[in-house]
Amino acid sequence: RKEVEQDPGPFNVPEGATVAFNCTYSNSASQSFFWYRQDCRKEPKLLMSVYSSGNEDGRFTAQLNRASQYISLLIRDSKLSDSATYLCVVTPGDSSYKLIFGSGTRLLVRP
Amino acid sequence: DAGVTQSPTHLIKTRGQHVTLRCSPISGHKSVSWYQQVLGQGPQFIFQYYEKEERGRGNFPDRFSARQFPNYSSELNVNALLLGDSALYLCASSLGLANQPQHFGDGTRLSIL
Numbered sequence A: 001r002k003e004v005e006q007d008p009g010p011f012n013v014p015e016g017a018t019v020a021f022n023c024t025y026s027n028s029a030s031q032s033f034f035w036y037r038q039d040c041r042k043e044p045k046l047l048m049s050v051y052s053s054g055n056e057d058g059r060f061t062a063q064l065n066r067a068s069q070y071i072s073l074l075i076r077d078s079k080l081s082d083s084a085t086y087l088c089v090v091t092p093g094d095s096s097y098k099l100i101f102g103s104g105t106r107l108l109v110r111p
Numbered sequence B: 001d002a003g004v005t006q007s008p009t010h011l012i013k014t015r016g017q018h019v020t021l022r023c024s025p026i027s028g029h030k031s032v033s034w035y036q037q038v039l040g041q042g043p044q045f046i047f048q049y050y051e052k053e054e055r056g057r058g059n060f061p062d063r064f065s066a067r068q069f070p071n072y073s074s075e076l077n078v079n080a081l082l083l084g085d086s087a088l089y090l091c092a093s094s095l096g097l098a099n100q101p102q103h104f105g106d107g108t109r110l111s112i113l
Helices: none
Strands: A004-006 A012-016 A019-027 A033-038 A046-051 A053-056 A060-065 A070-075 A084-090 A106-111 B004-008 B010-013 B017-025 B030-035 B044-050 B053-057 B062-069 B072-078 B087-094 B109-110
Touching: A004 A084, A004 B010, A019 A084, A019 A106, A033 A060, A033 A070, A046 A060, A070 A084, B004 B087, B010 B017, B010 B087, B017 B030, B017 B062, B017 B087, B017 B109, B030 B072, B044 B072, B072 B087
Parallel strands: A012 A106, B010 B109
Antiparallel strands: A004 A019, A019 A070, A033 A046, A033 A084, A053 A060, A060 A070, A084 A106, B004 B017, B017 B072, B030 B044, B030 B087, B044 B053, B062 B072, B087 B109
């Protein structure tokens, strides 16, 4: 079983739509959680950290459910520029510095 | 301020050769990590260095090695290149605290012929 699992998509949605991505992780000791965005052939860029209480940044909302080992990302009012791959990322929780990435979920926003 | 910088941008090598990839972290960042990303997958952790010491190693063969210099820049070396080493190699820097997000460079795209 992969440490971080994501639906690969692609999710093909019209502009203005609301879309949600889910991610599960296998290590219950995982400490920190992030969503990164990666454009085609570019480097991953931090989109937002994910906190237990849930957090929002503009059109983006992230939720964490530790009991179910589940992370979500909600994008409201999708823009063409949101088209990218969204990577779910966790840290192992052993004071490690490494990031563990899912394979990513691809989003295509059409006009 | 400059972000994480990596060189070269692209590299073409043949099987059996060796390669050295370079990374300069964000100013003030003391931790550098290396990741390998093959097409269709998320980045996979290779090494992490902090204050010139190796702090973590992923599941990669001994052909992969790295080091960090006093100015916190880093090199990743890969010997005896295989076709399967073709990938995007990403360097990331952070302040050096555990469980923190990392900031990535543009990467080096390595192709093995």
